[in-house]
Amino acid sequence: MGSLKQMAYSQNNRIRLLFLASLAKGLAMIGQALFFVWVADSVFLKSASFEDVLPLLAALLAVILLRAGASYAIGRLGITLSVEARRRLRRELIASYKENPLQGSIAGQSGRKVGLLLEAVDDTDGYFSKYIPQMIQSYTIPLMLLGVIFYLNWTTGLIILITAPFIPLFMAIVGKRTKQKADEKVEQLAGFSGAFLDVLQGLTTLRLFGQAKRQSDTIRDNSLKFRDSTMDVLKSAFLSSLTLEYISMLSIGIVALEIGLRLVVFDSITFFPAFLVMLLVPDFFNLLKEFGSAFHTARGSAASAELLTEELAKNHQPVEWGEFPVNAPIELAVEQVGFQYGEGFQLEPASFKLDAGTSTALVGASGSGKSTLMNVMAGLLPATSGRLLINGLPQKQVSEDEWFGQLSYITQDPYLFAGTIKENIELGSNQAVAKQELIAAAQKAGILELVESLPEGFDTVIGEAGRGLSGGEKQRLVLARAFLKKPSLLFFDEPTAGLDLHTEQVLQRAIEELSKEATVITIAHRLHTIRNASRIIVLDAGKVEAIGTHEELMDSFSPYRSMIEAQQGGKQAWVN
C-alpha cells in the first residue's frame, strides 16, 4: 500500500486542502458543542433573555453551516482525489501496455489486463476516497478535541489518554480474529456462491434429461447453507464492533463518573465546562471508530494495489527503431537472431536470408517457435541476440512507421474493431481513401458481393470483436485491409480448414495476388503452400533444423520427408 500512499500524497494541493477542511471541521465540532452549551447555560442557569442568546444562536448556526461545508468539502476532495489517482494509474497502465512488445504476441493475457484496467483500478477507490480523508481527519480532529478537553478539565484528558489506546489495540486483535474466521470459511463460501452459477450453467443438460424441476429445492437448500456460513463470519465481525462499542462506552462512563463526582460531590467544576466535556468525549471516540472502519476499506484495496504495482514494475524491453526509410522491394536478412523471454520459451539463434519478392514457408509442429520467429522478423518482438537487416540496414536504424507502413500481418484469428466495415478496411491506410479504392480492395478480397448485399453496405456496423461475421468473412475483410495497404512484406499465418470452400478459394487467389508484389513469409499448414514456397524453413523445439526447397529437403532432410509422407499416407490421389 506504500505506493498508493505516495500516489495520494503526490496530489499536494488536495492533501493540503483535506488538512484545512479537517481543521475547519474540528473547529466547527468544538464550536457547535460550545455554543450549544453556552445557550443552554445562559437561559437555564444565568436566566438570560432570548435576545441575549440570539448572537450565540447565530454563531451556532454559523458553525453548523461550517461543519456541513467542511464535511462536504472533505467528501468532495476524497472523491476527486480518488478519481485523479485512478486516472493516473490508468494512464500509466495504458502507456505500459502500449510499450510492451509482448502484448502483441502473447495475447492470452489480454483478459487479465482488461481486468486490471477496469476492476483492479476501481478497487483502489476505497483507499483514496475513504481511507485517506479519514486518516487525515484522525490526525487532526481528535488532537484538537483532546486539547480542548485538557484545557477544560485535565483529569478527563488523562482518562482519555489512558483508555483511548485500547480502541486501536482491540481493533487489531478482533480484526485479526475476524479475518481468521473468514479465511477458515472462505472455501466453503466460495463453493456455495458458485453453486447457483453451476446449476444455471448446467440448466441445458438438466432440462434435456428432465431433471430441472428438482433443482430449485437444491438451490434453496444451498442458499440456506450459504446463509448460515456467512452468518458465522458476520457474527464474529458484529461481535467485534460490539466489543469496540463497549470499550468506548466504558471510557465514556468513567469520564461521566469523574465529571459527576466533581460536579456533585466536590463542586470543583461548573455546568458549562462539565457539559461541554460530556459532549466532546463521545465525538472523540466516534472518530476513532470511524477510522477503524476506513482502515478495513483500505485493506480491501491492498490486494488490487499489489497486482497493479506488480504489473507496472514489469520491465519491458522495447524494440528499438531508427530514422531511415524503407523502400520496396524488401529483402530481409536474419543474422544469428535469437529470442528468449524470461525462463520461458527460447528461440535459438538462426541465420538466413529472404530475397526480395520470394516466398518462404515456416513449418514445424505447434510450439516449435514458428510464431515467435515470425513476430521477431516482423519487428513485434525484440531479438535478444543477433540482428535483422532490412535491405542491408540494421533494423535499429530503420523508421518504425516506415517499416510497419510496408507490411501486412494476417493471422488465423483476425481482430475486427467495433465500427463500420468501411472503417475496418480503412485501417489499412493512414490517409483518406477514395470510394473506388475501397471497392477495389473489397472486390479483390472477395467480399464486395457480401458488403453490397447488406442494407447499409460499407457503413454496416460490425459489433465488438467483429461479431456478426463468420470466420471466413472476417478473413476476407482483413485481406481487403491488406489490398488497400499494398504491402511489400507479407506475414501470413495460414488459416486452417473449417472455412467454406468458396472462402478457401478466394483466400488462395487473394494471397497469390498480394504475393506478386511482396516478399512473403508464411506459417504454412497446407502442402500446396509449402511446395510452392521458394524456400522452406523447418523448425523444431525453437531451433531451425533445415532450410531449403521442397525438393532439396525431400532429398536430404529425412524428418521433412517422413512428415510429408505421413501426411500423404495412402491419399496420394488427392494431392496436387
Add this chain to the structure above:
Amino acid sequence: MGELKTVFWLTLKEKRDVALAIMFGFLAGLAGVALLGASGYLISKAALTAQMTTLVVMAASLKLFGFAAAITRYAERLFSHRATFTMLGHLRGSFFERLAPLAPGIFQRHQSGDLLSRIVGDVESLQNFLLRVLYPPIVVGMILVATVFFTSFYSLPMALIVLVGAIFVVVILPAFFALRRRKKTHATGETRGEFAAASAEFLYGFKDLKIHLALDQKSAELQESAHRYEQAQQNEGLEENRVQSVNALVAFLASFFVLATGAYFVSIGELSGLYLAMLVMVSLGAFENVGPLAALPAYYEESRIAARRLDEVVDEEPDNSTGTMPEGPVDIQANRISYRYPNDSRLSLDEVSFQLPQGSKTAIVGPSGSGKSTLLQLLLKVAVPENGEIRFGNEALSGMCPENVWERMNIVLQENHFFSGTIESNLRIANEQADTEQLHEALELVRLGHLELSAPVYEKGRNLSGGEKQRLAMARAFLKGERLWLLDEPFSSVDGVTAQSIYSELFTRHPQDTFVIISHDLSGLENMDRILVLENGRLIEQGNYQELMERRGYFFGLKKIEEQVFV
C-alpha cells in the same frame, strides 16, 4: 417500485426476522436517544443539586442505555442479515423456477456469453434491498416518531420541529434524490461498458493496431473513454456526497431549531430549563440515525435496475405445447425450414429440406458457421423455424411438448455440463433406475471402463479432459436408451480411431436406431447411410460417401482441402 415487487414479497416471507430486525433497530436507536437525553437531563440536574443519588442514577443510566444500545444493535444486524440471506435463497429458487422452462432456448437467444454471471450478480446485488433500501427508513422513521412523541410532552412546538425535520430526511430528501438519480444514472454504466469495450479492443487488437500504425490514435481514444468513465464515476460520487451533506445539514438544522425554540420558551418561562439540554440532546440523538438514508437513493436505483433486468430475462412465454411424439421409431422430415437469429439480417438456415427414414444413420457436415448446429437446435425444438416445418413421423414438431421430445431422444451437445459429484451421480442424471452393471456397460462402451463409478467429478467437470467429458456425455446418452440419437460433434476431442470404434459398436448394437450426427471432420463417413452437406445455411449436397465423392462436387472439394492440411 413495480420492478421490486417480487423481491419485496420474498423479503416479507421472512416476517419474523424482518420484524425482529426492525424492532431491535428501533430499540437500538431509542437506547441511543435515551442515553443522550439522560446525560443532558442528569448533568443539568447535577448542576442544581448536590444529591449523591443524582450521581448514582447518572452513572447507572448511562451504562444501562449504553449497553442496551450496543446489544440491540448487534441483534439488529444479525436478524437483518439473516433475513436478507434467506430472501436471497428464495430469490434464487424462484428465479430458477421461472428460468428453467425457458431453457435452453433462452441461452440461444441471448447471445451474450455473460448472461449467467450477470444473473448471479444481479441476484447478489439485491441483498442491499432489505438492508439499505427497505428497512432503514422504517427504523429511522419509528425512532423519529417516538422522539416527536416524547418531546410533545414537554413542548408541542419543539415536537413539531422534530416532525418537520423527520419528514424531510425520511421522505422528501430520499424521494427527491432518487428521482434525480434515475434521470442520469445510466451514465456510469454506459461509460463503463464503452471503456471495457475499448480496453478489450486495444488489448485484443494490439497487433493489428501496431502494424497499421493506429496504436497512438487508439490509445488516445482509450484514454478518452477512460476519462469519460472516470468523469461519470466522479459525478456519481459527488452526487452521493451531496445527498449525504444535505441529509446531515437538515439533521443539524432541526436540532438547532429545537434549541432555539427551547431557549425561547425557557426564557419566557414556559419550559423548565432543566429539560432544555435533554430535549436538544434527544433530537441530536434521534437525527444521528439518518446516516444510512443518504445511501438509499443509490441502492434503491441499483436494486430497481437489477430486479428489472432479472425480470426481463425471464419475461418470455414458455413453450406450452402439449403434443407428444408418436410412439415407436419415427422418420424425420424437414420441409423447407429457415431460421434467423434474433437481430441478424441473414438467414442461418435457408429452406433446408430432407427426409431421414427410421433406422438411418445420417451425418451433417459443412464448414463452421454453415448452420449445422442451428439445424440440430431446430430438431430439438430449442429454436423454432421462421418458415417451414419439421415432422417426426406424421406429427408436426411445432405442436409437441419440448420435454416430451427430449425424453424420447439421446442427445449429446457440443457443451455438456457436469456437476460436482461423482461419475455415478453424473451418469444417473440420464437414468436413475440404471443398475451398476448398466453404468459399467455404458462406461465400457465409451472406452472409459477404467473409471471408478465413485471417482469424484469437480465443478464443471474440470478434472476431466475434453475427450473424457465427451465420452461421458455419450455414455449418458447411451444410458437413456431411446431410439433416436441426436449428436452434435460428440467426439471432436476424441482421437479418430476410438471415435470410429465407438460409432461402429453403437451401430451394431442398435441397427434399428436413427442417428443424426453432426461431424466436424470428414473422416469415417464411409459407413453413414447419408451425408448432408451444408454451406451458408443451405443444403447443397446430399448422398452417401461414394455418391458424393463420385460427384466431385463440394464435398469432394472439402475432402481434398482437409487432406492437404498439416495439423
